[in-house]
Amino acid sequence: MKKLINDPRNYVPEMLEGLVSAYPSLVLGGESGRCISRSTPARSGKVGIATGGGSGHLPLFTGYVGDGLLDACAIGNVFEGPSVQSCVDAIRAADHGAGVLCLFGNYGGDRMNFEMAAEMVELDEIVTETVLGADDVASAPPEEAEKRRGVAGIVLLYKVAGAAAEEGRSLADVAEVTRKAAAQTRSIGVALSPCRVPTASKPNFELGDSEMEMGMGIHGEPGIWRAPVASADEVADDMLDRLLAELQPPPGSRLVALVNGLGATPLEELFILYRRVAARLAERDMQIIAPLVGNYVTSMEMAGASLSLMVLDEELERLIRAPACCPFWQVSP
């Protein structure tokens, strides 16, 4: 598994240096040196949206810092949660006097560090609320939904939270609509090949030459079944059926669909999957609004894809369609 890198220990700082050099709208700072925020901060009085997570998932997490999306992001090492200090940095950078929503994936380390950070910023009189991304249906059964991991669906939550904050709503309001969005969002992924953490000598898991694993997490966490690679239509059907079984959207529903590449899967294949998802939803009289097809949440060079769905109501559709601009996602008015 070849990589175009320098000393693996410099992977994260060199990546961040390149990122902020390419995008002057982003600035790297904080006491930790591991916090990306907007170089032109949002207006005073806007609720801030802070996130954080491990590296190796670009454009997640930090690529979604921008107008109508995130204010700041705490950055960990590859596949490791951000430090407490970087979470503090992100909350502080996101604060514009109206409180900060901490919106991140449901992983133990990230939760613990954001919790400690939230306590520490109380001294600065910054009020926080927390919403977790926990959209991966493969990671726990519905009755243990609080154990589920956060995967690609969090990008859709960023959009909702960011747009609600831009509308000038209160922290409690922004948190409430983001929780509603989270309750209407589900994801599942399929892996075809592993990736390798730059400082490690081996891939993070093994898959046979013709095997795939349905439900695998974005760090290689075990999935639901492993079998020879199925056709794109079979894979799309399985993913879609699992999400619809939980979301139960009635005919006439409007949904966001995100067909996400995990890193090494060609865009062509993502469109072949999307085609099937759109056709099967249309058969059920459901319409996709604002489809997203591409690499939004990756695991470096992992091959595979995930499907995320969010069932919209009028409010969520307005927030999803609201203008937004970050280096990796633009929504025009």
Place this chain on the structure above:
Amino acid sequence: MKKLINDPRNYVPEMLEGLVSAYPSLVLGGESGRCISRSTPARSGKVGIATGGGSGHLPLFTGYVGDGLLDACAIGNVFEGPSVQSCVDAIRAADHGAGVLCLFGNYGGDRMNFEMAAEMVELDEIVTETVLGADDVASAPPEEAEKRRGVAGIVLLYKVAGAAAEEGRSLADVAEVTRKAAAQTRSIGVALSPCRVPTASKPNFELGDSEMEMGMGIHGEPGIWRAPVASADEVADDMLDRLLAELQPPPGSRLVALVNGLGATPLEELFILYRRVAARLAERDMQIIAPLVGNYVTSMEMAGASLSLMVLDEELERLIRAPACCPFWQVSP
């Protein structure tokens, strides 16, 4: 080399179906059924920009159909040039009464078919001009520049040509400024792993477990040297030195830099490469304008990257910065 596809013979039509289903701004049509054009055509009197090429390179070619960019694209099978009929379809779809610039990569089949198509549309009284993308410095020495292949640099030519056409300039003018841009654009790529055409049983070339090939083309055409994988900085330096040796930009120059992923290379690695390119250009008192870092021209699941540079003058910079909007590239006013 696993793929999430159905019957390999349906790869292109299913990919196109997904593409136009996801992006209502694109429409699939023409007598060939292999032409993508804007669903809302440009205004009458605008010079049309038509392109074409084989599939397997998304977002190239067809993803760049949109405002300020292309009007239409002829689509071939994977790594095969488009048919004469699809070239005719693309030229007709791009025609708004002011002539059509045919702008495509320098490959024998594509040239032959576009030439025949241009003759055929003369019967419809459509005037055409042709500009070739031939930016790959690894594919022939400078004294045989007319033999060079077109690679990722063509995306920058689309931007220049599209913006010039939007300014209301004549066909001759649009062709002239696009030729100037082509003369100021060079690219080189490095491959770390092969890809596989869906209907083929084997990868398109072989590379050892720790080998890379500098200068390899986007279909696996032979490069300049093959050696164990070098560091990102060494690779960036080699690519940059080769492009600067030809372009010879004086200190104070302003350039576009495109650090392009070939399909399976993580965005993190592209930013590590970009960081080095930007730093070395800054040392020489050269500034990057409007950097592009991402998967703009791919070879399905090939791992590797390419670097393209365009040296700007005032006119080219204005055209590069002009607003544009297609599914895979947005430039805001």
